[in-house]
Amino acid sequence: MVRVTPLGRAAVLAVGSELLTPSRVDTNSLFITEQLNLLGVDVLLKTIVGDDRGELAAALRAALARVDLVVCCGGLGPTDDDVTRDVVAQVLDRPLVEDGEVAARIEARFAGRGLRMPGINLRQAMVPAGARVLANGHGTAPGLWVEHGDRLVVLLPGPPRELKPMMAALVDGPLRERTAGLSLVRRVLRITGRTESHTEEAVRTLYAEWARAGVPVAATILASLGQIELHLSARAGRRADADAALDAASSQVVERLGLDVYSSDGRPLEQVVGDLLAARRLRIAVAESCTGGLLASRLTDVPGSSRYVDRGVVVYANDAKTDLLGVPAALLSAHGAVSEPVAVAMAEGIRARAGTDVGIGVTGIAGPGGGTPEKPVGTVAVAAALPDLTRSRLFRFVGGREMVKFQASQAALDMVRRMLVSGARS
């Protein structure tokens, strides 16, 4: 069948009663949107319904009346409240039929883990007649691709680790073939060390210039504790043109903000630091009090981090600081556990004991308890020791316990990054 109209307007339909409670928000649509934007497809509408046949049917009909591509996520599980397959078959007016290959694949998946397949999992092998089955490498629910006149309905499983690779594969293949091939490209510049308004002041005069360019670039600033993001986007017939426009805009921002921009290619701070360490063949060890393991955990979130992470210690109790790091008891009593001298002793102590090139020390008060008038909750001392240089700084963070932990780990990583980039010789 020859198609003349490329898909251009999409709706995302998220299915799950939990998404209608006060504690859960749909985030799958963010990834789906990002992927569709890569093809120049705009999302015009998101709808979220519960595991309810009537509501899902109404929402699907409403979406089909507005757009030419509907991406549904969720409700493909094996249980009674997983109704997406049934409702889509009903709205598109075709029967559900069992797909033998899918059934065999699910059975094999259970067998591979030494488990018997519960009978209810066979529901996942039922597909609307004429649908194309999308393989799921990470779970039992296959995705489905259903053509409906000049409209397309794609069903994806709800768990993000199943949905994301499936969606990405569609964008690389069959979905790309069905769109105009315009590329909407986004880029995120990640920034530390200045506030949202100071970032805005520094870059806002660029906005008008970008808007008038041959390939216009749009910008938005998003701020959260410990991190500012500048989101840029450009749309062009060729992806290379959009990329070039974003390259130019990014360079202008970096010119104005300098080292405060730590990433313009999506890498999180722990990976930027890890890449710097790996490139210089340096090993690191960390000593944490208030961050409680978060700093080590972020460093080790990066694949391959065992090349440069030697060890970490979480020293909550004072005697652990003395035991494991050799922090003198006298230093602790003279300055208090939350102080720059103690952070320095921790950083230099872990560096010496582990025999690594770099050591980090973090000590602070994450709250909600433990604050004093001189050292309120959010007070955190951070130190980094390199072969020829040790730096330390006292921070005052705001926010709850987890936010203080995050900002402290961010400050520690950023201190090491700046020391490595701005040329502590090592």
Place this chain on the structure above:
Amino acid sequence: MVRVTPLGRAAVLAVGSELLTPSRVDTNSLFITEQLNLLGVDVLLKTIVGDDRGELAAALRAALARVDLVVCCGGLGPTDDDVTRDVVAQVLDRPLVEDGEVAARIEARFAGRGLRMPGINLRQAMVPAGARVLANGHGTAPGLWVEHGDRLVVLLPGPPRELKPMMAALVDGPLRERTAGLSLVRRVLRITGRTESHTEEAVRTLYAEWARAGVPVAATILASLGQIELHLSARAGRRADADAALDAASSQVVERLGLDVYSSDGRPLEQVVGDLLAARRLRIAVAESCTGGLLASRLTDVPGSSRYVDRGVVVYANDAKTDLLGVPAALLSAHGAVSEPVAVAMAEGIRARAGTDVGIGVTGIAGPGGGTPEKPVGTVAVAAALPDLTRSRLFRFVGGREMVKFQASQAALDMVRRMLVSGARS
């Protein structure tokens, strides 16, 4: 006018083009849902549209066909892309008229800050004829309450600090009068140690019984790696009756699933373990390899965890395992770093060196590299040492690096929980 039908079914309509980009998610609807649930009103549908007249009109019409209460948020600002007032007036077929009081209030607000009111702000004084104006104590955009036959449309401003007090005031007053005064109460049971389908098989025969009860209880199962959640909800005239129905349903589930249910009051696993440790006045120390600090970080996410967390060590390098934990080099070479004997030596080593009651050891292959045919990525050995008992187990987890780390930390916490609850005497 006497109304006989109380409002019971609601839709939330969030307006704003930024909510259709890959980086922003609507969160206002969570607060609105929580507030509506307090009145026993269910949210059946959420729709998110951009600042687009056509899409907003279609979404509002679709919502009005399904529910009796539509809460719109956003799009009430003074600029051209704030279209909510216009579209609502058009869909409900009434003219927009200037409200003199609102105009005066906006002008006074500017004057109070020593500013001239920009002409465009007068748009915010235009209201659909017959609408009731809702005062905004934190901004210039008034809310609006528009009756439409037996349906109600409420318009709230988008900024959370304006929306929240306005919504809360409605729930305390006019909205309460328009609903049946029922309470919708939710409860989440958190489960480990079995798959989604096996959980469903064990409890599904309860569903029909719950549905027929005097106060019916609805259930949904949600699965993610390392954790199953069973969401229960009940609606009743008195909150106490809903609570009692949920208590009874929870007890039935616990009867069937036993210790696999670790929480029925919202507490995450790290807090359940922390509370058990605190109640028994036990202190804990952890030794982690593949979890890289995540286990310590989760334990220390709990406020007050310094009472029972003594220390943690992250031992990525083999010599760190020997140095910091006394794991014999011979044991490492005999069994490999990822093995139950090494996990046991790590748990007992950290327990002995820290002088704590409980020690945990975790060693595994988080991936993506490092797997072998006998020990593929996802292989993790976990051990927990208590004063009179040490246990260990070898797991095979699926998923990417961060998911393996999470599941391993979950398995370690769960092992300690089961040992503490099922009566390792200590």
